[in-house]
Amino acid sequence: MNTSPHLLDEALGLMPGISNGGALSQGCIVLIEDSVETSGAFILHYIVKRALSLDSSGIVLFLALAHPFSHYERILRKLANNLSRLCELFPKMAELRQGARPVTEYFAEWKGCNLSVHREQKRFHLFDILQLEFPCESKKDSVEQGLVELYSKIQSAVEVISSRDHSRAHISILIDDLSILEIAAHGSMDHVLNFLHYCVTLTSEQNCSLVILNHEDIYPDIEGRRLLSHLVYLADFIIKAEPLATGIAADVHGQLTVLKKGTSNNGHYSADKASNFHFQVKEHGVDLFFPGSRC
Amino acid sequence: MAESICKSLRDGALEGEHSPALTIKDSLESLAGAHAFNYFLRSLAANVSTGKSQARGLVLVAFNQSPSSYLSLLNGKGLDASVLRKFLRILDCYSDPLGWKENILQSGGHDKPTLKESDNVCRDVKDVSKLLSLILELGKGFAGEGKTYFAVAIDSISTMLRYASLQLVAGFISNIRSQGQVSCMIWLLHTDLHEARSAAVLEYVSSIVASLEPMVQTTEGKRGSENLFCLGRNSQNGRFHVRLKRRNGRVKLLNEEFHMDQDGISFTALSSENVVVSQTRLPKLQFNLLLSEKERDDRARVVLPFEHQGMTLKPWLKIEHRLLTKNSSSSGSRGGESQHKKTCLDDRPHLAEVHFIRELSVCSWDSHRSDI
Known part of the structure; x- marks a missing residue:
């Protein structure tokens, strides 16, 4: 039985030593599509946790459109608070003897991901745009101006981080969630895509990664689904969280499908790879396992 | 057949005729359009650099990827930077297409521009006539004896259609094709991002239409994980369907198969197995439903x-x-x-x-x- 969250690490290329010690690979764009019956928010939380873990020196810029800071803090604090993570941290205790890191740091990680601490240490930047709204008068200009201002904040944050001493830190920009940004933009797909395009330029210019959460089942017609199609063309990884075809089960809450699109790098092409897992969301994390591997 | 497209792009335009134009179109069912575009771009760049083509220069309009990624793509295929500098000009419509970055700089009172003027950045892609004049200006910069032809490649006409109306884009393409100095044009179109009429209009103004299609069509309405698996599988190989329009109005239809391997996309003749599959539209099954x-x-x-x-x-x-x-x-x-x-x-x-x-x-x- 394989019930390791490392299945997701493997699918997203988050393996320590391969990537940035837990952060997403540089310049990659991840699209998470979920549905009403199966929320994909836990993937977002997991990516935040991995980016802020001790293995990684990552920095997170979080565009919180759906929930306040306290929500994320509460959830992240509970994540990783389990014995298996403590067992994983034991081998690193060797570093303790060499005085590399104080024991409190390891203990803090075992206890969970404390967003307030990461915020103080300027590793977690939250853009609290829960009440994001653009005035209705002269609609077109005000929406565009509002999005320019939002992008301006993100860009200056990225520039400040890049200019700091630890400029090698990998920056992840997370958007939770895009549909609310679309509502704020008065349903204008073009404005949302323009904003996203500018965020995408940060992935190539500053090597940031971009994670977008959006809902699959909120678009009634083909016209509405065009935004999703745009996002699929844009993304390097597409993650779909959906209910089981057979309905909900007590110990399986849904299935995840991860598609890694083929990429060309220095003239070499890496093929597409699709993976499928079942998951069970628990109080302190999520169990991922291959279909049929649980008795 | 892919070679015949490369040859057609290499040979360029006849005097008094519109230049040949290639539309590469893909969809979410077969996502390899960008790889096919890169294949023809590399072939064209190689022909231009060695002087085999009618064009003496190449103007690349980059909407979807940064200019540096195109430079590394062409560098990786044996064209070094000094050669690229001679025959390649990239019009950067990617870095700041709407001038947001410029506005942020100005409002912040910064003096230092993030992008140099020499980078050929277009900061208002909605202005199609300005875009046209920028392309023609870049095309005039190539050295050569007598009339110097140049080729134009647009990495995503779909992105351009997001910024400008269909009429403006169609007019823009016709305008470029009718320029005496333009040897050939290629562009990439993602068909499912637009209405059917947009794809049709762009196909009308092109002389070659190359479609990347899945070997087996995805069932209409297939959603979720099944669709994602199909998407992954169909990006690896599929049908390469080409429609060549001759000057006399004759249309030639050709079919090939494309594969993605370590070196990128490659094209081969349709295997007999896949001919049968593509004719019957049946998925590959473990058992045989067809008669010998x-x-x-x-x-x-x-x-x-x-x-x-x-x-x-x-x-x-x-x-x-x-x-x-x-x-x-x-x-x-x-x-x-x-x-x-x-x-x-x-x-x-x-x-x-x-x-x-x-x-x-x-x-x-x-x-x-x-x-x-």
């Missing part, structure tokens, strides 16, 4: 208990079958099996004469055609 040649022949020889399943002719055919059997047994041949029959029921004078035309079932009578 021998099985088809055997099936044709089976004597059926009836000769026609049509609703109206059924009873007459039964009579005729009985008579034919009788006639053939007396004559010892099957000469009575002609398409037009006249049957006289001599032994039953009270019955009317029946004339009918017999419809032959194609599959069961193919083997007897020669007798008829």
Whole structure:
């Protein structure tokens, strides 16, 4: 039985030593599509946790459109608070003897991901745009101006981080969630895509990664689904969280499908790879396992 | 066939004719369009750099990827930076397409621009006429004797269609094609991001349309994980369907197969297995639903208990079958099996004469055609 969250690490290329010690690979764009019956928010939380873990020196810029800071803090604090993570941290205790890191740091990680601490240490930047709204008068200009201002904040944050001493830190920009940004933009797909395009330029210019959460089942017609199609063309990884075809089960809450699109790098092409897992969301994390591997 | 496209782009335009234009179109069912675009871009760049093509320079309009990624793409295929500098100009519509970054800089009072002016950045892609003049300006910069031709590549016409209306984009393309100095044009189109008429308009203004299609069409309405798996599988290989329009109006249709391997995309002739699959639109199955040649022949020889399943002719055919059997047994041949029959029921004078035309079932009578 394989019930390791490392299945997701493997699918997203988050393996320590391969990537940035837990952060997403540089310049990659991840699209998470979920549905009403199966929320994909836990993937977002997991990516935040991995980016802020001790293995990684990552920095997170979080565009919180759906929930306040306290929500994320509460959830992240509970994540990783389990014995298996403590067992994983034991081998690193060797570093303790060499005085590399104080024991409190390891203990803090075992206890969970404390967003307030990461915020103080300027590793977690939250853009609290829960009440994001653009005035209705002269609609077109005000929406565009509002999005320019939002992008301006993100860009200056990225520039400040890049200019700091630890400029090698990998920056992840997370958007939770895009549909609310679309509502704020008065349903204008073009404005949302323009904003996203500018965020995408940060992935190539500053090597940031971009994670977008959006809902699959909120678009009634083909016209509405065009935004999703745009996002699929844009993304390097597409993650779909959906209910089981057979309905909900007590110990399986849904299935995840991860598609890694083929990429060309220095003239070499890496093929597409699709993976499928079942998951069970628990109080302190999520169990991922291959279909049929649980008795 | 991919070679014939490369050749057509290499040979360029005839004097007084519009330049050849290639539309590469893909969809979410087959996402390899960007790889195909890169393939033809590399081929064109190689021909331009070695002087084999009519064009002496290449203007690349980058909407979807940064100019540096294109430089590394072409560098990776043996074209070094000094050669690229001579014949390649990239119009950067990617870094700041709407001038947001410029506005942020100005409002922040910064002096240092993030992008140098020498980078050929377009900061208002919505202004199509300005875009056109920028392309033509870059194209005029190539050195050469006499009339210097140049090629134009647009990495995503779909992105351009997001910024400008269909009429403006179609006019923009026609305008470039009609310029005497433009040798050829290529662009990439993602068909499912637009209405069908947008794709049709762009196909009208192009002389070659290359579509990347899945080997097996995804079922309409297939959603979720199944769709994602299909998407992954269909990006690896599929059909490469090309429509070439000749100047005299003749249209040539060609089919090939594309594969993604370590070196990128490659094109091969359609394998016989896939020809059958693509004709029948059946998915690849573990068991065979199709008949072999021998099985088809055997099936044709089976004597059926009836000769026609049509609703109206059924009873007459039964009579005729009985008579034919009788006639053939007396004559010892099957000469009575002609398409037009006249049957006289001599032994039953009270019955009317029946004339009918017999419809032959194609599959069961193919083997007897020669007798008829």
